[in-house]
Amino acid sequence: MRRWALIMGASGDIGTSVARQLGAQGWSLYLHYHRNATQATALAAELAAAYPQQDFLPLAYDLTDPDHLDQVVAQLFGLDAVVFAAGMTTYHLFKDSTVPELTDLMRVHLLTPMALLARLQDKLAQSGTGRVVFIGSVYGGSGSAMEVAYSAVKGGQSAFVHAYAKEVASLGITVNVVAPGAVATKMNAMFDAPALAAVRAEIPAGRFAEPGDVGYYVRMLLAPEAAYLTGQTLYVTGGWLQ
Numbered sequence: 580m581r582r583w584a585l586i587m588g589a590s591g592d593i594g595t596s597v598a599r600q601l602g603a604q605g606w607s608l609y610l611h612y613h614r615n616a617t618q619a620t621a622l623a624a625e626l627a628a629a630y631p632q633q634d635f636l637p638l639a640y641d642l643t644d645p646d647h648l649d650q651v652v653a654q655l656f657g658l659d660a661v662v663f664a665a666g667m668t669t670y671h672l673f674k675d676s677t678v679p680e681l682t683d684l685m686r687v688h689l690l691t692p693m694a695l696l697a698r699l700q701d702k703l704a705q706s707g708t709g710r711v712v713f714i715g716s717v718y719g720g721s722g723s724a725m726e727v728a729y730s731a732v733k734g735g736q737s738a739f740v741h742a743y744a745k746e747v748a749s750l751g752i753t754v755n756v757v758a759p760g761a762v763a764t765k766m767n768a769m770f771d772a773p774a775l776a777a778v779r780a781e782i783p784a785g786r787f788a789e790p791g792d793v794g795y796y797v798r799m800l801l802a803p804e805a806a807y808l809t810g811q812t813l814y815v816t817g818g819w820l821q
């Protein structure tokens with residue numbers, strides 16, 4: 580039977596890797612993007628050519644907007660899994676934060692995903708093996724100076740899955756966080772080479788994660804056999820920080 584996953588942030592580097600891994604596993608995918616329609620459309624075409632028996636549908640939405648989610652839900656038919664791989668950060672002292680910036684961080688990482696899940700729960704329950712995975716962050720556990728608000732919303736994702744998992748376990752739905760350390764993606768493009776080298780020097784594994792290192796655990800958590808792990812945060816950090 581066809582299994583459908585919604586990947587929020589499929590146009591991002593981690594989301595694209597998740598999409599490629601799930602496509603190879605036989606999933607049909609809703610490929611969410613915000614601004615990068617080119618990447619989402621190209622990814623859909625790439626996957627449709629590789630797996631012609633499956634469906635790959637781009638879907639646009641701005642997660643800073645929690646008010647028009649019915650438009651997203653109306654585009655979804657069956658749904659077996661949701662992966663939240665969208666996100667952004669800001670880098671400065673917390674005392675320089677603004678309310679609009681804090682609002683956007685909270686909406687993109689927490690508020691809108693939670694509001695979306697409330698609408699999708701019945702569909703995921705109908706699946707019998709519903710799966711929810713957030714791409715969190717090691718900073719949600721360890722905290723980081725200069726990314727205090729980001730750390731807070733990432734910790735919020737872990738707190739959310741911890742609680743929500745208890746409410747939906749009897750419906751066959753698992754809810755988890757995969758929390759990477761430093762991943763080689765465009766999200767880190769704001770840092771120069773010496774700053775990236777300083778982080779790399781702290782990572783016991785001696786390198787940044789590749790997006791595929793993260794996608795692997797998402798793929799594992801979405802497997803039907805992964806029915807008994809829920810409410811957890813899996814730290815995928817090469818031994819860094821946690």
Ligand SMILES: NC(=O)c1ccc[n+]([C@@H]2O[C@H](COP(=O)([O-])OP(=O)(O)OC[C@H]3O[C@@H](n4cnc5c(N)ncnc54)[C@H](OP(=O)(O)O)[C@@H]3O)[C@@H](O)[C@H]2O)c1
Nearest residue numbers: 588590591592593612613614615641642665666762764766
């Ligand atoms: N890279 C790391 O070192 C690292 C470490 C720990 C955790 N993470 C987390 O991993 C997730 C993916 O990050 P990444 O490294 O793959 O970053 P990325 O390549 O920059 O991708 C970011 C994704 O988020 C989407 N997005 C950004 N703002 C949005 C908005 N307002 N509404 C809807 N979608 C929005 C982007 O959509 P468009 O491009 O279409 O606009 C894109 O799909 C994030 O949650 C991030 O916090 C990353």
